[in-house]
Amino acid sequence: MTEFAALLLLSEAPDHRMRMSALAGASGLTPSRITRVIDGLSKHSLVRKERHGQDGRGAEAVLTEAGLRALRSAQPAHLASARTRVLDQIPRTC
Numbered sequence: 001m002t003e004f005a006a007l008l009l010l011s012e013a014p015d016h017r018m019r020m021s022a023l024a025g026a027s028g029l030t031p032s033r034i035t036r037v038i039d040g041l042s043k044h045s046l047v048r049k050e051r052h053g054q055d056g057r058g059a060e061a062v063l064t065e066a067g068l069r070a071l072r073s074a075q076p077a078h079l080a081s082a083r084t085r086v087l088d089q090i091p092r093t094c
Helices: 002-012 020-027 031-043 065-085
Strands: 017-019 047-051 059-063
Touching: 002 017, 002 020, 002 031, 002 047, 002 059, 002 065, 017 020, 020 031, 020 059, 031 047, 059 065
Parallel strands: none
Antiparallel strands: 017 059, 047 059
16 A cells, blocks of 8 residues: 555656655655655666755655556556445445
């Protein structure tokens, strides 16, 4: 779930890139946890880390084409799982 959220956030970001600190904040994860998530995704070439272009101090996560394809491939199954685990559990009162 966390990996999917990181890919989704990057897919919606301008140029498919976000500073690591912004990605941590947007995902609700700690900076160290988002670093581990991005490092894991980068081992599969789904994202890459780059130095921030303007100040060089921070790092950015960048979604690769392979990452975008993986996200698009995973979305139907992820949404179906969310429906089953969450939405279908809500009682209907009509």
